[in-house]
Amino acid sequence: MKENASIVAARAHGARQLVGWLARYGTFSSLLIMIIAFASLSPGSFFTVSNLVNVVNQASLTAIISAGLTLPLIVGEFDLSIGYLASLAGVLVTGLMVNQHLPVAVAIVTVLLVGALVGFVNGVLVTKAGVNAVIATLGVGTLLIGFNYGYSAGIPVSVGVPRAFLAIAFGRTAGIPNDILFMLIVLAVLWVVLNRTDVGQMIQAVGGNIEASRLSGIRVDRVKIGAFMIASVCAAFTGILLASLIGSGSTTAGDSYLLDAFGAVFLGSVTLRDGEFHVLGTLVGVLIIGVAYNGLAIFGAPAFDQYVVKGLILIAAVALSTVARRFARG
């Protein structure tokens, strides 16, 4: 009897440790396993420098928008408008250059400011008006679709986009594709903001316990609005880079980033931490999704398979994150 009990206890302990390990290192391991699997199945096409750079390059835009999305999630909110904002940003930045003849830099800065404004509206709706974040950002996102069609009449802006603008995404600096550099810069800035500035400490505090934050003198509403603004600026930046990459502003080009970003951020939350959202985890999540898509493409999987994989990754990521958080409280 006693022995049995101790065996059961030992097993339970073992199971807990396994779950704990999976929760922290599971994403790393699966990334590694995927890379090894793809590399051994198709060494000639997957495991080449050019393909790997390609993977990271393609993932970099997802990484920027996902890193931004991490912030509203940290403070316990949601942002469903980012994909539509990215689409609008692409149309707007090309349109401002082609139709309004604004210089490249001015157009970009204008669109980033529009992004900040959208984030501000999201934040105010959620904090001051008390609208549920899912509904508020879905509503704002739908408005953005409307503005997008209103501005472009649904026709992509592609003729007359300045060469200098196209060079942004296609260019290389010191041999490294610009998109990868932008990604590294955005990630570094967000990491520093979150971990080494007082605003970042407040964002983390609000995520940790909103009431305790309020009673510690933190102006919770402002912090949340700030988190929404950062997410929206990152989404607008992603839209701009995407327009540069595909050479035109297309009305729906950025929409699909929404689900990828959520998948990445939730996968990231079970990387090294127990269900806590953080920027570096988000990067790992982005890479997992990127490698998976790349592998599927190399093996010629049909489009519907990609959707199935996308859906599965999103569901698995959120489930893992939820389990990990419960486990951490456990």
Place this chain on the structure above:
Amino acid sequence: MEEMQGTEPQSIAQSEASFLEIRGLAKQFGGVHALKGVDLSVRAGEVHGLVGANGAGKSTLIRLLAGIMQPDGGEISLDGRPVVIRDAQHAMSLGLSFIHQELNLIPKFTALQNLTLGLKKPTRLGLVDWSALRREVEPVIEQMGIHFSLDNRAEDLTVAQQWLLSIGRALVRKARLIAMDEPTASLSPEEVDHLFKVVRELTRNGIAVIYVTHRLHEVELLCNRVTVFKDGERVALLDRASLSRERLVEAIVGREQRRSAQRRESSVTPETILEVRNLARGSRVREVSFRLMKGEILGLAGLAGAGRTELVRLLFGADRAESGEIHIAGGAVRIGTPHDAIRHGIGLVPEERRSQGLMLAKSIAFNMSMTDLGALRPVSWLPFVSLRRAARRAEEMIGRLLIKMRTTAALVQELSGGTQQKVVIGKWLLRTPRVLIMDEPTRGVDIGARAEIYDIIHDLAHQGTGVLVVSSDVEELVQLCDRIVVMVEGRISGELSGAHITEETVLRLSYKHGKG
């Protein structure tokens, strides 16, 4: 069987045999005896008062009766038969109904829907037959003297009407005993009169009522017998003949005079640090005025529901006052948010440390740095923080507060209750507040840590902070405070200082009611 022909209204249907009989009921919470084997008997047709100070054991007894938790010992009998009350559903089927202050009504439902909630409803063609249902509850409506339309939503009714509705619901469910917890807390005198009439009507029909209250004049008016609890024991059972205000107070307060001899020397100065003038919000805080001196430890006492926590929330800007003034160090200040309060040098150790005081999944250093992020900036005009600075400040505090933790990186959720409380205190000490409000500073804290927290409070006062201690533990206030103000029903009922501070005087003031 007793003849029902007495002339005294309160005892018409009262029989000698008890409906409810409790013997030796005991309940512990983590080593603390909430009930130490109490007896209670309630007859059919009587209003039985249940009184006692905070923590006397009233709520525990009610919860055991309601089947919300199980006793550790003792016996409950109904009509002479022992019963084990398994859960709330079971309690209801035994004829026991409970009406708490936060009435369990569904706001969006009509009065009729609330009245018949959970009952099997008559149907016609498979649909609920509301008019038949209305006819079914008609007698109850009559008996209760309910004059409002049953089509009103519960949220549109007055508190008094909601109480009537709740009592009506108990009747519809054929309750034989109804326990009411502080029913008159927010009623006007006329509404109280009507409620009393209804309660007497209930007893005339043989229903037993347990009436839990702090308002002793109501006990005098309404109750046939009164049981007094103190520290988890029954200290008195008074019947109508022996029932008087004085005897009740005596029983509640007890006769101990334990003004601790080893009280520390006071560090009060004549300088006012915080002055509150006529602060008011709703019915819970009415025209409250008091002063707190530099270096003083001021206690805020009062029974549950007296308005202490509400007052503290106003001082800290967690809620906004409707009127009144707050002065700090002589100047009037506007406090609309906790941020404002902190800017003016006020700190708050909140009542619920886990939900209001701490980020449990974060480190000690992180938690302690929250109140003063500016102090973590190596360059004051740049928004960057130094985590090394945060760790160093937290380490200093760990030493000062005798926190037994070697690293400030430890997560707060892994600490004991006492240590967690020290972390909450520590995050305020790092700001050296002018005024520190401590709401229940030692709740859920072991004895050793408790003594250490008292030391911390004394040190803080010695350094010139004005400390406002809010506590339900009268013994704690008596031991700790230079002066105590007592709140009753949103007002300050009195103030005690020096040798006048004893548990007895504090409790007497806590029961000093405006009307008598």
